[in-house]
Amino acid sequence: MTNKRKYVSVASNFPGTQSSELIERRNQYVPRGVGNNTPIFVEKAQGALVHDVDGNVFLDFAGAIGTLNVGHCPPEVVEAVQKQAAQYIHSCFHVAMYEPYVELAEKLAKLTPGNFAKKTIFLNSGAEAVENAVKIARKFTGKPGIVSFTRGFHGRTLLGMSLTSKVKPYKFQMGPFAPAIYKAQFPYPLHRPDGLTEEQYADYCVRQFEDFLYTEAAPEELAAVIMEPVQGEGGFIVPPQAFVKGVYDICKKHNILFIADEIQTGFGRTGEMFASTHFGIEPDLITMSKSIAAGLPLSAVTGRAEIMDAPNPGEIGGTYGGSPLGCAAALAVLEKMERESLVERSRVIGETIRSYFTSLQSTVPQIAEVRGLGSMCAVEFIDPVTKQPMKEFVAKLIKASLEAGVILLSAGVHGNVIRFLTPLIISDEELQEGLDIIGEALASQYAASL
16 A cells, blocks of 8 residues: 555555665675665666655655756756767767867856856766865865864765765775875864854854964965855855854965865755855855766866866876766756756745754654754754754654655765755655655654653
8 A cells, every 4th residue: 555645656565576686786796885775776867856766756856866957867967878878978088179168168167156267177076076186186276174064064085085084984984094195173163152142152163273274284385275155965064154254264374275066056946056155255165066967977176267167287187087977968958957946946945945944843852953954954853852963763753754755865974964965956846755654654753752
């Protein structure tokens, strides 16, 4: 028997027979270290809907961890990839160049924040973008040090792990890590000290960073600061604008490059094309990936032309970096975003999500905060009595939501945050149905906790 919804449909014997059989094969041939958030195998996906091999249909509120701002299999992107594949699949830009690479670099120079000459290198993954941004920054400045922030996430490669702040599951027993990496404190407005206004808290956090440059890392030895304008894996933490601008200004004062990690925040997710715009900054370097190419492997580093030109030929790049298929997909993504005003749509989605859960705060005291920018929204759950993060509560809520037809992800170093990464093409009806399913699961979970 299946549930009665317009869009989702999940059988009572979930996961189904075919998914269960595939899970057995997966467990036999794929390492357990490759984590899986749901026990489903996808058969097809379109827009905001995912169909599994057993005929179940889910609303996707995870978006492949923020990769699908334009949705699953947008026809324009599919057509662009098919057309490109029929012409040539790969020639390696280092060997024989192709126009889509240059065209996409030109578009990003115009779209990214900053009224100055820019250049772009394309790579395969977000972690590769971060690695290359650091290489470029070190080459340009001649300095080794890199500052990242508590709760920040920058990838699973050696340097990515070194910059990342969460030990488990990303770093435990994986060291030693890359040297000359320093961790500064990132604001957590929900936990600001009693008695401080928002403005005072922002000033306090900026002073913390200034002290950090005296106690942990000398500015003369720092090549760059890398910051997610809104922390992703760390819990969708939105810092005070004055903090981001304060750190940015300090970097300018000390000739430290500012790298904005926009891998999860980019391409309309926060209600601006890039989140840096919210904070009034023009980063020296920006790392991008995830939604840049609707799910095809592609990442980018865009930055000031003189900085990007610091490495010599051959010092940056890679065999598959900026593949023709990825570039063609990205160009189609940008056209679709502009044509359908998806940046503006992101704001509407975010307002709907935040309004829905804010209205539940009075009846569900475990909801400690509803936050976000644009459609990059999160709900944090804390025990109202003990003030401890409620990881198990969130895990059960995600499981119940999945069984009712909505794919969700958690976030935060304690796993007590639900994050929303719905495709920006989701309809109002689909969004509302998904929220109602989560709301019902939440009500049931809350009742069970009494």
